[in-house]
Amino acid sequence: MRALRGIRTSILGMCVICAPALANAAEVNIYSHRSPDLIQPLLEAFTKDTGIKANVVFAKKGLAERIDAEGENSPADLLLTVDIGLLQAAEDLGVTQEVNSDVINGNIPANLRDPDGHWFGLTTRARIVYASKDRVAQDAITYEELADPKWKGRLCTRSGQHVYTIGLIASMLVHHGEEETKEWLEAVRDNLARKPTGNDRAQVKSIYAGECDIALGNTYYMGKMETNEKDPEQKDWAASVKVLFPNADGRGSHVNISGVAMAKHAPNRENALKLMEYLSSPKAQGIYAAQNFEYPVLEGAPVSERVQSWGTLKPDAVSIDKIGFERRKASELVDQVGFDNGPQS
């Protein structure tokens, strides 16, 4: 009996110790696939304006699975991601819930959010072409043109299995269908200057060093290189290239989203909703644009001057949801044509 009482007391004691950690007076818990430094300024502004404290766990993969395993007791309120794929995967896994807020729906265009309200795009980033100022004369380009043999040995890109490349190939699938996309991908592969490796910045560095003349990359890396005070040589890399917005005269450039979803068992639903609305508000959208050089999803929110200096983005208006559905096919095509093995002829 005494032993039992002892156990009970110690469990109670343990609970008392843990209690402060559980008291969720004004908190919101975020599982983030986005790098913490990128969201920190936003969360600080949110806490300052609302008094709600934001807690973050950051990981590149597996957070939806974590919510799933944690089940009803999961502390997660929101899931932040950098790609459409993870949002859809989370929805498929059943760890998200529907959100229907007039504020959010008013701020975010319909093609950049889930029709059922399970996820929302917060920023867009365009997949653009970096071209050498010295060695590339033209000032316009299309994705289709990347297959032109005139680029043979001149094109650089990161791995075909990276989510950003997958996103682009998926958008080609949406517009051209499987057969045509496969031919295109094979031709693009044979134009490669080297095996697709490295990150987006490394591609620009390769243009700077003369390894290739054009490269695929996301827009915001340009801003990060141009403003890199710690490694001023990156400014030289950026200065050696110009930004070409593909298909500017046609359907527009492919954009991917960074986005947010509400966790199914969110314990702080109210606060989470406030944060979601906040992230789509003009103020937060302005911070995204100014600090991360991304494009706001809110119509009329200011794009930063630096981003504007690269030219005007005409985003491909296709529903991002559709692109998400083609991702698996895109990933399979990359393997089928051996894209990551580099040029074959």
Add this chain to the structure above:
Amino acid sequence: MLHSQMTKSYRMFAARTSVFTGERVVRVLSLAISAIALAPLLAVVYLALGSSSEVWPHISKYVLPEATITTLLLMLGVATLTAVVGVVCAWLVAMCRFPGRRLMDVALLLPFAVPTYIIAFSYVELMDYTGPVQTLLRDVFGFHTSRDYWFPEIRSLGGAVFVMGFVLYPYVYLAARASFLIQSACTLDVSRTLGAGPLRLFYSVALPLARPAIVVGLTLALLECLNDIGAVTFFGVKTLTFAVYDTWLNRSSLAGAAQIAVVMLALVLGLMWLESFARRKQRFHQSTGTYRSLQAYQLTGVSALAALAACALPVLLGFILPAGMLLSRSLRRLDQLADPALWQAAVNSLWLAIIACSFAVAMGLMLTYNRRLLPSRANQWIGRIASIGYAIPGTILAVGILLPVAGLDNMIASFSTHYFGFSTGLLLLGSGTALIYAYCVRFLAVAYGQLDGGFGKITPHYDMAARTLGHGPMQTLGKVHVPLLRPVLLSAILVAFVECMKELPATLLLRPFNFETLSTTVYNHASMEAFEDAALPSLVIVAVGIVPVIMLARTSSASFRNKVRYHTAAASKTTLGSHTEAARQT
């Protein structure tokens, strides 16, 4: 004195109801530990049971054949390189005397302190087209494009083998060196008397004797190479682990990913079985009890220089070049040192690593001891399977850990809701306990391998003597084995410590809110494609890792001297004991 000791142990023997109690304790503990270590693997198998029919036609046709070959080639290359570098350096340091030997003894372990993916990144930066080496070549020779000259492509299978080989050889070096140091002078002296020269001695006697130890080191190096995702991504080498992540993230099939991981496990188990089958009839312990310092080969002149160069090369390639690169990047960012978050992360890393490595080694000790007590085939496989978590790609294993941990957490929560009226939330995941569990599962292999080798070196005669003198299994473990194993235990603790400091995938996925370690700090920077910003925290990991590495070198050389003393003491005791027994019988 001897007499009083014997009466005392007799009394203890009599006081116990049954000698088997201790054995049962060991067995139950081992079973519990195996269950704990096996749970995540079973969870991965469970995940693999999910439906994945939509991805298999694709991966079996376009992914697996190539990925399997690439993986096998990578492992073969890394095995060859780590074995050659590790064994040669270990032999030179253990058996020869040359100027600079003592320095090399420590320095050879340094690559161990740096996370593989950091070194891989540094090498890509150094050696690719845009790096300083090729830029210099172009400037000097007036080349313009990559078509004007030939330069080995670092982003290739060859590059990956090269870099991983020079990062992972310390596993083999450490094991082989310890083994060479404690090989009996007698065996080697007999060989010398029979006319074996240094080379013959090495090939025909020392190397075969060290084989179990070398295999342990090689296994760890290969498992590490198998589960790596960071380095292979930088090098653009499509291994099975790469396919696992592609299948999960780009083709949205966790089940398919887990299935590939299970296939990889089978591959590893197969290799392990092959190796143990190949030496099934061999036993490797010292039976005479006569331990004596080996007569080292004194090298002079050219041969001394050559030995020094052979030892310095791996240090240069595996540590000095990449660390120098990190240092040059860090110098621009010394302001990061003023960030309290960095130091908080360092403190978190330290605590986690200290706690986790102690647990991992204690678990490994129990498992290996259980196997020694009852060397059945089942126990052998329990040990092997329990330590195999290392072979599963990190994040997949982390998801595997999530399932049992979150399950237990939810049970605790509903229990407390039911009995106390309020929920505890997720205690294990929320408090970081899950991380310690994850580290134990991942690095049990490290502890198990080393301790198993260590136990193998202790002759069973000691156990028999101790048990005859009335000590139960637990007492024998505490009084005979642990003191004899002390150097091995220390080295297992230190290796596990460094591994815990470097661990990334499980730490990322399983940590509580707002909790950073050094390796997650590195990753936070790296994830923004700003590897330069990750340089300084990486160096802090290296700096923290170097301390135990130096201790490691110290303890394992000091251990040799101790070992000689222990063995001589123990041997004289047993001899005395058996004399007395013999006297009684007559």
